[in-house]
Amino acid sequence: MNFKQKNYTSKSGKEYTxxxxxxxxxxxxxDASKNKHGVVLEERLAEExxxxxxxxxxxKIDDFSDYSEFSEVINAAYSFVTGQDKQEGDGDDxxxxxxxxx
Numbered sequence: 001m002n003f004k005q006k007n008y009t010s011k012s013g014k015e016y017t018x019x020x021x022x023x024x025x026x027x028x029x030x031d032a033s034k035n036k037h038g039v040v041l042e043e044r045l046a047e048e049x050x051x052x053x054x055x056x057x058x059x060k061i062d063d064f065s066d067y068s069e070f071s072e073v074i075n076a077a078y079s080f081v082t083g084q085d086k087q088e089g090d091g092d093d094x095x096x097x098x099x100x101x102x
Contacts, residue, residue: 005055006080010072017056018080025052026081046074053077 003020010016020026029052033045043061050059054077064070079085 006085008073008076008080010069010076012066012069014069016054016073016077018053018077019055020081021052029053029081045078046070049074049077049081053081 003022005020006018008016008018029045029048032048033040035041046061050061054073061070064073076085
């Protein structure tokens, strides 16, 4: 199966390649990243995203020296695989009841 990819450049100018690993894998990532109460654990989610979604460069959490870079990349990769990045340019804060077009 051929999964779509996205090139991403962070605010610091570093380049990354994200690859969508498939819906089943995304579902498994969501399941694996939660504790028994259903709360998402940042470290587990980041490990799964780095393992399955960020394909270049191949990184582990400890490879990041800057938390803001780490957080930005994980959030961007997660938005990519969950389809939330399709709203780029629409204003992130206007998902509900935003001004009508026209």
